Amino acid sequence: MSLTVNDRVRAIATFRFIEVRLMEITAAWTPTTAEMEVKVLFGRHIFDFAQHADWLGKRTFELRKPEQYSLKPAESYVDVIEALAAEEETGKRLSALYDVFIPALESRYRAYVDATDRLLDEPSVVIVERILIDLERMKRDAQRLRERIAVVAVPLPELARRESAHSAIVAPQG
Amino acid sequence: MKEIGFVEEAGLRLRAEPARDEAFKVVRRDKEMAEYDGSGPEAQRESVHRHMTNEITSLDIAAQCLIEFPDAPWGLRMELARQCWDESRHIAALHRRLEEMGGYKGEVPISAFEWQVTCALDDLAGRLASQNRTFEAGAMDVVGGNIREWRAIGDDATAAVLDAILADEIHHVRFANRWIKQLAAENPRVLMKVAMAVRFVSHANQTLQADAGETTVNGKVFEDPHSRIPIVNVEDRKLAEFNDEEINEILRQAGFRSLVPEQVHA
Amino acid sequence: MTTPQLDPKLFAEGPKRDSRFDVRDLWAEMQNFDASDPRLINEFLHRQMNEEINGMEISARNLADFPDAPWELRMSMARQCWDESRHIEAFRGCFERRGVEVGEYPVMNFQYRVITNIPSLIGRLAVQNRSFEAAGIDAIQNEVSEAARREGRTDLDELFDGQLADEVQHVRYANVWVKKLMELGGAAAVFQMTKAVSLANEALKIIAGDAATMYPVAEDVRREAGFTEDEIDVAKRLVAQGTG
Structure with a gap:
């Protein structure tokens, strides 16, 4: 069985919550990151995350919930997002976002596309595929920047482990 | 490009049918269609086939509105x-489901009634009132009930297709409601066009629908037209931005007059 | 980073x-080159980049x-x-092509420090987008004509032209939202905005001292950005007072 409309809107609204938080996290990091080039990278990507949230938020309306409807993920996953937000050091911020969190988010988006009916839910699929193209570009931006200003990637196995420990992130229906 | 003209049918000036591939036999009256009682395989396939061909008609109508009203506001053209x-997508999904059920395109006769009536109207607000606010809103009522029926007979696959379609249809009705309001606010004559459209649709429906006792090509006897009105899908009509008074009026027409509050006239 | 003074x-x-x-x-602690000093334009571009970072x-x-x-x-x-x-990178490109490096001239972060001290969003929008950025529009418009007069169509002219189109949008959305937030927030919102403008004015006096630069009001561009005729008249009067 494919996903129902209710399953779809819950997943899309959860992704929207995450994209809004990523917008806010990169926004909070912008004035508190010293390196100018990294600051500019965050400034640019804030709007990418905002646009993703906006597209997803328009889709929630089509799936019979209010426009720009967000759904908080499972509590333990919110903790992982907040651990990302709490990173202070520039190298760690870059690694946490571009090496751990975005690749994990990409996998979750792909899992959604695999799980849904590509035909009936094509509007969601098109949005997610556009987001995936953006996320790929954003990772490339970050990698090129790190090579240019010689910021070394910092392994963050604990954050990666906590993220990947969640097979599902949509909060259980109350 | 070849224009689609008009035809005369039972004293009505209707739009000639849009192009259909050879697999389909296109008819104009209910009695020329096939309908099956119960929930046997033929009835199931006919139901999905009918949904599918109605979706083809809806696609044709929305596309024709884009062509014939190039000066409509951009936001409305985007919605269309x-x-x-x-x-x-609905057509493709229903075709996929039909084939899974062993059916095929053209298995039963089809009609393009909604196209013939809607595209006979010469203004966009009237077409939105006809197609989106009347036919699609009516379909919303039908599909709401159908989903439960498919689930009841254990066909979750068809129910899932209709569940997804219903979510989209709600928005088609909603955008029509929004745009008619906006167009009417900008130009009060729009309301007159809408009223004329609604009257035309109602007249065409009464003229062309099968009377009690008539039979389909496969021998099914039609009941009285009043007993064929579906249960009103109140919840989704609200999502589609019908107001309470409009919903009450539809409920009254559907035979629930005693249950709804009387309209208060100023 | 924190400045005790x-x-x-x-x-x-x-x-x-x-x-x-x-x-x-x-x-007063900035370099404040004389108008005839060839370093003036380089220092301006560098300072402008930092102002974009602040924005x-x-x-x-x-x-x-x-x-x-x-x-x-x-x-x-x-x-x-x-x-x-994007503006930051564009300004950086412009001064790097002129042989200037990041950090070659001192910078100020007063915009960020003044605005993020304001506790309300309506206040921040009013001060940043309606005041600082609107003044920026006047400055850019002035620089566009000056650069064109001096050098014809150069990379600067192109940069200012593109930047101006974006800045107009920023001022416009602030104008729209300040009005909407005032409608939503009523008297409390008006109070927040007035307080913000007054705090900012006081702070700017400290920063600028007697050395504030006032550019002629770019009337058409301000109109495009959603300012009313009354608001444009007020801006013109303030410039006249400042330069008079």
Whole structure:
């Protein structure tokens, strides 16, 4: 069985919550990151995350919930997002976002596309595929920047482990 | 490009049928269609086939509105273009389901009644009132009930297709409601066009629908037209931005007059 | 990073800068080259880049500080971050082509420090987008004509032209949202905005001293950005007072 409309809107609204938080996290990091080039990278990507949230938020309306409807993920996953937000050091911020969190988010988006009916839910699929193209570009931006200003990637196995420990992130229906 | 003209049918000036591929036999009256009692395999396939061909008609109508009203506000044209995309997916999904059920395109006769009536109207607000606010809103009522029926007979696959379609249809009705309001606010004559459209649709429906006792090509006897009105899908009509008074009026017409509050006239 | 000499009632903590930057607090501490000095344009481009960084940082902070703001407004602020990030790189390109390096001249972060000290979003929008950026529009318009007069169509002319189109959008959305937030917030919102403008004025006097530069009001561009005729007249009177 494919996903129902209710399953779809819950997943899309959860992704929207995450994209809004990523917008806010990169926004909070912008004035508190010293390196100018990294600051500019965050400034640019804030709007990418905002646009993703906006597209997803328009889709929630089509799936019979209010426009720009967000759904908080499972509590333990919110903790992982907040651990990302709490990173202070520039190298760690870059690694946490571009090496751990975005690749994990990409996998979750792909899992959604695999799980849904590509035909009936094509509007969601098109949005997610556009987001995936953006996320790929954003990772490339970050990698090129790190090579240019010689910021070394910092392994963050604990954050990666906590993220990947969640097979599902949509909060259980109350 | 070849224009689609008009035809005369039972004293009505209707739009000639849109192009259909050879697999389909296109008819104009209910009695020329096939309908089956119960929930046997033929009835199931006919139901999905009918949904599928109605979606083809909806696609044609939305596309024709884009062509014939190039000066419509851009926001409305975007909605119509989006509707074309939605209807295309609905057609493909229902065709896929029909084939899974062992059916095929053209298995039973089809009609393009909604097209013939809607595209006979010469203004966009009237067409939105006819197609989106009347036919699609009516379909919303039907599909709401159908989903439960498919689930009841254990066909979750068809129910899932209709569940997804219903979500889209709600928005088609909603955008029509929004745009009619906006167009009427900008130009009060729009309301007159809408009223004329609604009257024309109602007249065409009464003229062309099968009377009690008539039979379909496969021998099913039609009941009285009043007993064929579906249960009103109140919840989704609210999502589609019908107001309470409009919903009450539809409930009254559907035979629930005693249950709804009387309209208060100023 | 924190400058003890500035009153924390008027100035928030400054944004972070890397070690290349020499951050000053007061206009008088800047280099203030004479109009005939060839370094003037280079210092202007470098300073302007840092002001764009301030613009980006302020919008980013607004996103982080006001998560319950209307979504359309948050989208406009996120869009502003993107625009400013492109302007930063464009200004950097311009001065690097002239042989100037990042950090070669001192910079000031007073915009960020004044605005993020304001507790309300309506106040921040009113001060940043309606005041600082609107003044920026006047400055850019002035520089566009000056650069064209001096050098014909150069990379500067192109940069200012593109930047101006973006800045008009920023001022316009602020104008729209300040009005909407005032409608929604009533007397309390008007009070917040008035307080913000008064705090900012007081802070700017400290920063600028007697050295503030006033550019002629770019009337048409301000009109395009949603200012009313009355508001344009007020701006013109203020410039006349400042330069008179």
